[in-house]
Amino acid sequence: MRGFRERMLVRDVWAWIDERIKPLHSESCPTTNSHGRVLAGDIQSKMDVPPFNRSAMDGYALQADQTVGAGDYNPIAFQFIGESFPGQPFLGEVARGHCVRIMTGAPCPLGVDAVVPAEFAILEDKQVHITQAVTPGKHVGLAGEDIRKGDKILNSNRRLRPQDVGLLASVGVTEVEVIRQPKIRLVITGNELVQPGETRSPYQIFDSNSVMLQGLVERDGGMLESCIHISDDCEAVRTAIISPGADVVLVSGGSSVGAEDFAPVIVVEEGELPIHGIAMRPSSPTGLGRVGESTVVLLPGNPVSCLCAYDFFAGRIIRRLGGSRIDWPYSQQMYGLQKKIVSAIGRLDYCRVRIHDDGVTPLAISGASILSSTTQADGFVIVPTDSEGFGPGEKVTVYLYDSWSRK
Numbered sequence: 001m002r003g004f005r006e007r008m009l010v011r012d013v014w015a016w017i018d019e020r021i022k023p024l025h026s027e028s029c030p031t032t033n034s035h036g037r038v039l040a041g042d043i044q045s046k047m048d049v050p051p052f053n054r055s056a057m058d059g060y061a062l063q064a065d066q067t068v069g070a071g072d073y074n075p076i077a078f079q080f081i082g083e084s085f086p087g088q089p090f091l092g093e094v095a096r097g098h099c100v101r102i103m104t105g106a107p108c109p110l111g112v113d114a115v116v117p118a119e120f121a122i123l124e125d126k127q128v129h130i131t132q133a134v135t136p137g138k139h140v141g142l143a144g145e146d147i148r149k150g151d152k153i154l155n156s157n158r159r160l161r162p163q164d165v166g167l168l169a170s171v172g173v174t175e176v177e178v179i180r181q182p183k184i185r186l187v188i189t190g191n192e193l194v195q196p197g198e199t200r201s202p203y204q205i206f207d208s209n210s211v212m213l214q215g216l217v218e219r220d221g222g223m224l225e226s227c228i229h230i231s232d233d234c235e236a237v238r239t240a241i242i243s244p245g246a247d248v249v250l251v252s253g254g255s256s257v258g259a260e261d262f263a264p265v266i267v268v269e270e271g272e273l274p275i276h277g278i279a280m281r282p283s284s285p286t287g288l289g290r291v292g293e294s295t296v297v298l299l300p301g302n303p304v305s306c307l308c309a310y311d312f313f314a315g316r317i318i319r320r321l322g323g324s325r326i327d328w329p330y331s332q333q334m335y336g337l338q339k340k341i342v343s344a345i346g347r348l349d350y351c352r353v354r355i356h357d358d359g360v361t362p363l364a365i366s367g368a369s370i371l372s373s374t375t376q377a378d379g380f381v382i383v384p385t386d387s388e389g390f391g392p393g394e395k396v397t398v399y400l401y402d403s404w405s406r407k
């Protein structure tokens with residue numbers, strides 16, 4: 001058994017990641033499958049939206065200046081000459097004194113400049129009696145009012161939201177250039193692990209890290225290449241790490257300096273492991289390196305350490321490869337601390353907290369093996385490397401695990 005001689009600072013690990021990891025190349029993707037993908041370039045519209053002037057109401061299209069003075073006690077009569085439906089316009093020109101019944105979204109015919117809503121009109125024997133005056137342009141959506149031909153509608157590196165995909169469809173885009181999703185391999189090690197659903201002997205435990213990591217990888221835009229479950233067998237771990245095909249290999253368990261911790265030795269033998277041991281709690285036995293084309297992250301097996309190390313390093317790598325922003329996908333909020341948080345100079349702390357009506361408290365039971373501390377918590381507070389902690393009453397930044405499902 002070896003010990004960690006020195007531990008690297010979190011900010012230096014981040015600098016290593018940001019310098020070494022660059023976004024992957026782009027590929028073409030059908031717009032219909034592009035939700036969540038990251039744009040490789042700006043998108044410009046090749047058309048106006050809407051492509052024609054259209055009605056924003058069900059009513060009557062006419063010339064606005066002829067409605068001046070119209071009211072309940074002074075209806076003004078127009079001759080009813082036809083109808084315009086969405087996709088089936090009225091094709092003629094509308095002369096003065098004439099009107100066309102029009103539906104929401106239907107093209108405005110030539111000669112009209114406004115629409116009077118149906119509730120201010122009475123149709124009787126081919127005559128429409130208008131009881132409201134309208135100004136030119138009223139209830140008419142002009143061609144190009146949403147998007148103009150040539151407008152830049154979405155920026156490079158944007159992770160596409162559902163409404164973005166809708167916007168792409170609205171300008172007729174069928175394929176978009178997106179950054180390739182990084183392929184992620186999970187290598188889950190541990191003689192003691194069984195899968196939920198399998199028979200568990202008394203001293204075995206269920207593997208919780210692989211499903212947790214799959215969720216995190218999906219959240220960050222990665223694509224699961226494979227999830228390999230293996231025992232603490234040096235050659236099995238070696239094969240799982242060195243096989244080509246993954247942009248990132250995440251190894252869970254056996255990342256430290258114990259007798260069964262093979263992964264660090266293998267990465268040194270097969271590639272390079274410039275980072276092993278990080279000045280933080282939990283997750284200090286984390287390693288980062290490279291084997292062949294793959295970036296390898298060695299995640300401690302303790303579930304909280306595994307989550308924390310993923311969030312600090314693996315997620316950042318996956319988001320960067322995929323062209324997303326590197327920062328955490330957690331919203332931040334300031335809260336008053338109700339109980340002190342103690343740390344040590346030289347080490348960064350990841351402290352789970354719970355939100356109450358009058359502030360936040362750190363969770364009492366918070367060891368690296370206590371996964372329920374992360375489900376009881378609403379978020380976490382970071383105690384920076386150069387701080388000894390925070391006292392009661394201090395304002396702290398809370399990173400919220402999510403913004404909507406607080407208990």
Ligand code: AMP
Pocket residue numbers: 188189190192193205206207208209210252253254255256299300301302303369
């Ligand atoms: P290791 O990092 O392999 O030394 O494991 C540290 C602790 O985490 C041990 O108590 C393991 O049993 C536990 N552990 C390792 N892998 C997993 C996993 N996939 N799911 C749940 N617990 C794990």
Ligand code: MG
Pocket residue numbers: 189190191232253254301
């Ligand atoms: Mg293990």
